[in-house]
Amino acid sequence: MGGLKTIYRCQQCGYVSPKWLGRCPECRSWQSLVEEVTHKASGRLEPHGQAARPLPLAEIPMESEARFTTGIGEWDRVLGGGLVSGSLILLAGDPGIGKSTLLLQALALMSQKKKVLYVSGEESPQQLKLRAARLRIESGGLLIFSETSLEAVLDVIDHSHPQILAVDSIQTMHTMGLEVAPGSISQVRECALRLMRAAKDGNISIFLVGHVTKEGSIAGPRALEHLVDTVLYLEGDRTHTFRLLRAVKNRYGSTNEVGVFEMKEAGLEEVPNPSQFLLAERPTGVSGSVVVCSMEGTRPLLVELQALVGATGWTQPRRTSMGIDTNRVSLLLAVLEKKLGFNFGQQDVFVNVAGGVRLQEPAADLALTTALMSSYLDRPLPQELAVWGEVGLAGEVRGVGHGAARAMEAAKLGFTRCLMPGSNAERLSPDAGVVYMGARSLQDVLRMLFDGT
Numbered sequence: 290m291g292g293l294k295t296i297y298r299c300q301q302c303g304y305v306s307p308k309w310l311g312r313c314p315e316c317r318s319w320q321s322l323v324e325e326v327t328h329k330a331s332g333r334l335e336p337h338g339q340a341a342r343p344l345p346l347a348e349i350p351m352e353s354e355a356r357f358t359t360g361i362g363e364w365d366r367v368l369g370g371g372l373v374s375g376s377l378i379l380l381a382g383d384p385g386i387g388k389s390t391l392l393l394q395a396l397a398l399m400s401q402k403k404k405v406l407y408v409s410g411e412e413s414p415q416q417l418k419l420r421a422a423r424l425r426i427e428s429g430g431l432l433i434f435s436e437t438s439l440e441a442v443l444d445v446i447d448h449s450h451p452q453i454l455a456v457d458s459i460q461t462m463h464t465m466g467l468e469v470a471p472g473s474i475s476q477v478r479e480c481a482l483r484l485m486r487a488a489k490d491g492n493i494s495i496f497l498v499g500h501v502t503k504e505g506s507i508a509g510p511r512a513l514e515h516l517v518d519t520v521l522y523l524e525g526d527r528t529h530t531f532r533l534l535r536a537v538k539n540r541y542g543s544t545n546e547v548g549v550f551e552m553k554e555a556g557l558e559e560v561p562n563p564s565q566f567l568l569a570e571r572p573t574g575v576s577g578s579v580v581v582c583s584m585e586g587t588r589p590l591l592v593e594l595q596a597l598v599g600a601t602g603w604t605q606p607r608r609t610s611m612g613i614d615t616n617r618v619s620l621l622l623a624v625l626e627k628k629l630g631f632n633f634g635q636q637d638v639f640v641n642v643a644g645g646v647r648l649q650e651p652a653a654d655l656a657l658t659t660a661l662m663s664s665y666l667d668r669p670l671p672q673e674l675a676v677w678g679e680v681g682l683a684g685e686v687r688g689v690g691h692g693a694a695r696a697m698e699a700a701k702l703g704f705t706r707c708l709m710p711g712s713n714a715e716r717l718s719p720d721a722g723v724v725y726m727g728a729r730s731l732q733d734v735l736r737m738l739f740d741g742t
């Protein structure tokens with residue numbers, strides 16, 4: 290018996306089958322199984338240098354992890370207050386969203402105090418030099434290595450002992466031990482595992498850049514998310530300049546943190562007041578436009594939401610939405626029809642969130658509903674109105690979290706009227722300059738904003 294074995298692995302979920310299948314029985318994706326040749330495991334533990342043994346909790350020494358800050362406030366905040374040495378961080382996002390740009394900026398700053406190695410499997414040293422020049426990066430100490438072979442990278446780590454390492458991207462790396470293409474799930478996982486070992490053994494902080502595939506997951510599966518200490522997503526719409534850096538997993542900090550950046554010619558710039566930035570181009574006195582106060586982690590964000598309702602020229606009216614779930618739009622249209630007698634049967638409905646922001650909270654429901662009402666009735670909403678709240682199927686307006694933080698942000702930006710769930714309004718202490726309108730149902734909303742039309 291040789292030591293080689295052929296298996297078939299799903300590139301989406303990692304399911305392993307001894308024979309090829311047209312469809313993965315686990316995640317049901319088609320044509321996702323790829324042949325792999327692996328070495329059979331010996332079934333015995335590799336001898337460890339040091340005998341590892343379990344320790345009673347009380348005997349484990351207390352060590353507070355040392356954190357290293359970059360000076361990019363938004364970046365440090367998302368990492369939980371700085372970079373922890375020996376941690377493995379995945380920076381994920383759509384291709385072209387700005388991962389390499391952000392990383393190069395952060396690494397350059399860190400290289401002023403630490404030894405930093407940037408491994409690029411995508412760009413040549415000349416290309417990186419050009420980018421650095423465009424980003425006006427001056428720190429010359431940053432080490433650059435263009436390589437896609439994991440063995441070569443590990444070799445360089447052994448020789449140059451960096452304290453911080455970045456691999457851009459993990460999908461371009463390959464190890465000789467596996468006879469499958471770079472970017473396939475087993476290559477990505479194997480390379481990440483070996484880099485993790487290097488991080489823990491050498492106490493190196495490692496950033497892995499991961500491109501998100503069409504399905505929205507990293508390298509097919511979410512395989513890497515379980516492995517790493519921290520997962521950061523850089524989000525945004527490529528046609529807009531607004532970017533959110535979000536921690537979706539963090540073993541060293543809160544996952545409620547978001548960093549806000551603007552993409553500029555000279556790289557990603559921190560946005561100190563995101564609400565103001567997002568509202569800069571808001572039109573005045575038009576129907577269908579409303580400002581929603583949405584929470585991104587622990588940060589309130591004021592965003593403009595627009596709806597356009599108009600007579601359709603098609604037999605089947607269109608429902609299009611950008612930045613908000615289309616199912617949510619359909620659901621709220623149904624509620625408006627059933628509870629308030631609106632009729633969208635012959636109306637096209639378009640919804641858009643300004644700035645390329647994606648609203649994922651149910652707290653955007655009430656704003657979406659008021660925007661739809663406003664456009665349907667062709668009645669503009671007051672300019673100084675901010676809205677938040679969840680809407681149920683019975684047309685009831687339900688309370689949402691962080692009421693006080695939302696109200697404070699709205700007041701800070703000069704909004705003098707806030708439409709919110711009744712239960713939220715009850716709990717707010719009165720503010721002299723702001724009118725809190727607590728609604729319990731969509732009928733209340735119609736009465737408060739459109740005189741019960």
Ligand SMILES: Nc1ncnc2c1ncn2[C@@H]1O[C@H](COP(=O)(O)OP(=O)(O)O)[C@@H](O)[C@H]1O
Nearest residue numbers: 382383384385386387388389390391423553554
């Ligand atoms: N010469 C340039 N001038 C201005 N912006 C550029 C230039 N080259 C690239 N960009 C911007 O940088 C983005 C690419 O960012 P990058 O960090 O390479 O993305 P990622 O690493 O996530 O794929 C492009 O989408 C573009 O907006």
Ligand SMILES: [Mg+2]
Nearest residue numbers: 388389411457
């Ligand atoms: Mg890149």
